[in-house]
Amino acid sequence: MKRIAVVMLCLLALLFSAGTAIAGGELFLYNWSDYTAPDLIKKFEKETGIKVTLDIYDSNETLLAKMKSGGGAYDIIVPTHNFVTILIEEGLIQKVNAAEFKGYENIVDAMKGPPWDPKNEYTIPWNYGSTSFCLNTGAYNPAEESMDTLFNPPAELQGKIGMFDSSEENTNLALVYKGYPQCNEDPAQMQEILDLLLAQKPHVKVYSSEGIHERLVSEDVMMSGCWNGSAMRARKANPNIKYMYPKEGILGWADNLAVPTGAKNRENAIKFLEFMLQPENAALQTNFSGYANAIRGSEAFLKEELKGAPELTVPEGIPVHFHPQCSETAIRLLDKVWTKVKQ
Amino acid sequence: MRLLQSTQMRRVLGLGPALGIIGFFMVVPIAIIIVFSFMKSNPYGGVNPEFSLEAYKQFLFERNLMDELVFNAAYLRIFGRSFLLAIGTTALCLLIGFPTAYYMSRQPARRKNLMVFLVTIPFWTNLLIRAYCWILLLRDTGIINNYLIKWGIIDEPLTMLYTNFAIFLGLVYTHIPFMVLPIYARVEKLDFNLLEAAHDLYASRQQLMRHVILPLAAPGIIAGSLLVFVPCLGDFIIPNLLGGGKHLMIGSLIQLQFGGSRNWPFGSAAALILMSFVLIAMMIYVWGPGRKMKPEGDA
Known part of the structure; x- marks a missing residue:
């Protein structure tokens, strides 16, 4: 835990020092603690030139409270499926129409258009x-x-x-x-x-x-x-x-990527969502968290101990x-x- | 007069921080609990600020399918179980703790101090860690069973973990220092001339115990019993870890209301009911036999 925290801090320091050189804009990510792969963020920054800032929370309740008190400070949040319903009902997240995204077809059928977001208007899956x-x-x-x-x-x-x-x-x-x-x-x-x-x-x-x-x-x-x-x-x-x-x-439980209402960097947030639909990137996250992602073809990029683990793949x-x-x-x-x- | 005033002043100033802390960290939370217990629950957790007696009704009654109020003994049973467990643990602690404390007080000064030190050693380690150690000892594939099988005393592992035996063992183990130390403090100061005098007056061993030692040790026994009984009543960690969580305890019932059940008013009401029982026990201590014993013991 501590080591991860140190890595995160170093990463943040790196981000700030690199910030001046990056011209692609900013992205504020609000995620659960120990749940964002550092490699993933590095790769995203390198490919897009967008500077990512990470903030963390410990429960859906915390996330909800923060969103209710004005969530505009963040561009991406990671709510669990049952809280997606509340966030939509309360108008706290905005439509992104993920079905039009490049790479949307990569989402496995079981996780495509889930009950809490039947047309993927608001969210795409993160880990489940x-x-x-x-x-x-x-x-x-x-x-x-x-x-x-x-x-x-x-x-x-x-x-x-x-x-x-x-x-x-x-x-x-x-x-x-x-x-x-x-x-x-x-x-x-x-x-x-x-x-x-x-x-x-x-x-x-x-x-x-x-x-x-x-x-x-x-x-x-x-x-x-x-x-x-x-x-x-x-x-x-x-x-x-x-x-x-x-x-x-x-x-099942599933955490999802969503964009809060009033997010300042909507375009960058959508870039990040599309980035996460690529198998290679989804695999980076799974390698870090140990939880399955919903992106077809990501198995090829998983580390050895996760490859073919029966616990990660739900049989047809x-x-x-x-x-x-x-x-x-x-x-x-x-x-x-x-x-x-x-x- | 001025001197008196300044002493009073000093007393107020000296007591101030303690009273402030007790007032703020005890009275305020209790006030919040009282207020919450008379409100309606919010389905997302928390309370809705509307007056309601629902929480107290729920303690004794439930609504059946016809929406009629019927008597429901479930919560009484949970309270009863916690009480039996606390009483049983207190009795066992007394049974083991009294002879231990008496024996300790009879040792030479150096050994006495060493023994008091030994009694306090378990406090150095966190309660949860000690409970998990008992799991390692007691379970079917645990240390005790392994050795019993190795030495050929038993063939099949004895089921010890997740039984009532394990619950009592854990509770007595964790609470016994609270029984031993107050009794020891009392018995240690006992004037042994009194015992000699009793012997000289041809008191039998039983009479000596009943009429001399027990009355003199009574305040320690009562203090120890309270120190064991009250925390046992609210304990749910040991019953859950060692008893397998098959039955709810008062503590776990309250915790559940603030968690999965999302019924803060009922959790608050249950906490208040528990607290009033503890208060009754305290009042018995303050105004009951303990007070009468005191002057006798101090003599």
Whole structure:
């Protein structure tokens, strides 16, 4: 972390010193911390002559608050998909019509025109990841990858299951298993979810969202809810661990590039968006962050340890459910279910 | 008269910073919690400034599918669980802590100091790190199980982690210094002539304990019990890490309301209810038997 911060600082210092020589204008980028590849920025500056200034935030809430208090200071922001909805509703980001961009066709089909921006009018994908479950295939190896294994565990796995300690993730996985919509407002369907989670509970060893990959590696649990990033780390330490792509689907999250309303350097921002649609550049970002990008052909430029990692590529035909911004009714129902599971 | 005034002045000036800090960092947040607990929740987190008793109703009642209020014991159960855990931990700490403190106080001065020092050593390391160390010790593939299997004492690993046993072990382990030290401070000052006198008067060991040592140590026992009980009541880190988070505790319930559940008013109300229970326990300490014991102990 510290080293990265030092690198960033050096980079910033470099930018300022080079600033006088650069005539291509400026770009103010506002991104999550540790989430912008320094090589990427260098390459962009070299190709376009635009001076990039990076500022960072730690949560979507921070981003939203900053945008609400006047976001014009930034040209590009990186909101998570469910916050894109809020930003559009509140008029805080502007239309860029990404479908007309050079390289738009490079976006993989699964991430093109996502539910939060169906025509890519406002955003293009940055990095994305998924939530599913990890299975130790040494303990049990099902013929078919299904969430049935997670929610109706076979005898081999009973008592050796880890689940997230979060009202959202467990419930959302259960909703995917049942084929019900996310952010569910139907009490009858949520009752079924509650019954399902309660029936699973006796077989669950631990509810915790911390140390998931470590518990999998030490084989304290043989199956656990997990994220693709932690799954990859776990597999490197214990090759038996498999990130599952159940036929019912997985949960996804996606961070997106968007241009705030009133951005001062709109043209430069669009140049950056088009730059990010090039496979080589998207790969630079993935190499740095370790999360998948949505650009076709970027695999060729990935570093060796990321190439062909099954955790990064969702197989064809597996639905990815993106959790939208829930209504208050849905949040209350979710809360009731989780309190009842853990009361 | 002037002297008195200047002493008063000095007292006010001396107390000023402490009172200021307590006033600002305790009274203001509590006031915010009280205000929030009577407001409506905002679905994006935070509160809407409208008066509402919803948060307090939610503690005991829920709306069923017909939108009628029905009694809901879920939150009471969570509070009850935290209370049982806190009481159990306090009892266990007392059971182990009292003999320990008594033994320590009976040692020669140099060893005494060394032992007090040893009791405080765990405070040097962060609580989370110590809890994770217990995970390494207790888990199925952990150090204890590995050695038990290696020595042929057991064939299958004992399930210790993520059980009630682990929760109590963790809670007693983290809180026992708070029990030992106040009791030690009390017992150490005990006048042993009194014990001799009791022996001379043919007191049996049990009588000695009941009528001499326990009454003299009582303020230490009460202080220690409070120091263990109150933090245990709000603790959720140990139950979550070592107990596997299968059940909500008061602490995790409150935290959940400010996080995923996005119900700040209910979180505030639950925090206030917890705080009032702690206040009751404190009042019992201030006005209860502890006060009566004090002059006796100071004699």
